[in-house]
Amino acid sequence: MERQIQDGLLRGLAGIFPGTELLRRFGDHIQTRVEDAERAAIGGDEEAYFAALLALESLLLCDVLSDQEAQELLDSDGMPAVAAVSQRLFATFESRLEDAFVADIGRTRSPARYLYDCDSVTRNYLARYRGLAAAEVALAGITGDDHVAFVGAGSLPITAFEYARTTGCRVDGIEILEQRAADALRIADCLGLGSQVSMLRADGQEIDFSKYSVILVGVLAEPKAGIFARIAGGADPKTRILCRTTSGLRQLIYRATAPASLLPYQAQAINRARGFQTLSTLHLGLVSLTPEGLG
């Protein structure tokens, strides 16, 4: 139904504007929103910054363009520079939001209620990660017997909490920044998940991955090539490996993971973001060295 409405909208817009004109107008709108957000961020106007980013986000999540049109737009003149600014603004926004949640959780008497029962923007943000985590649990077939490594966990690893809470598995969050790792560990304890969720203050390029049955590499964990080289050098061949990425216009929110940075792995299945979801997840397997695999 959602797709039908979107297709209808696209046809309607395409009837008003020829294809190239539609894309140009879309691009102009995106560029204006990014400039608004950048101006507000530089001017220190937090409210205008958040408002501009939310307006931009709804444009990027509307799923009106086909993959080919979205790629054409992303490749058009000036758009790579706009994308770089947009990704930076969203990354800052996400960190601030997570820091604010962590501070709020530190003040509340019931962190579990704050995270699972609240009625605010927090709930919508967390619902997005809960949906993403549920789709990943299904994609990798995660069960209570699994031991998961989550590289790039951040200070509020909802994904780790959700994997542990919904399947009973153990999760080690790997976070390069000391304060974020400490915050995440404190919240896991407050939620009563301390026996299942641990945090390692470390670079994902230096982890011994041999004990994990599932590895998730977050969208902001970098450098991807170094992390995957380390995984390939140490992980059990049966370990299921997931990597987050973006597609279509969502690449203006987070940079997409380049296939070359996954080597020696390649995508074998994808759980693709739709609707209010921003992140897609790839299920990886080793690149086939048979002649067909090289074709």
Ligand SMILES: C[S@@+](CC[C@H](N)C(=O)[O-])C[C@H]1O[C@@H](n2cnc3c(N)ncnc32)[C@H](O)[C@@H]1O
């Ligand atoms: C803020 S979280 C956001 C997670 C995001 N929502 C996702 O789904 O991937 C990303 C975290 O990755 C951490 N990070 C980036 N590169 C890393 C690496 N090589 N090893 C460990 N942590 C890393 C950053 O410090 C940051 O806290």
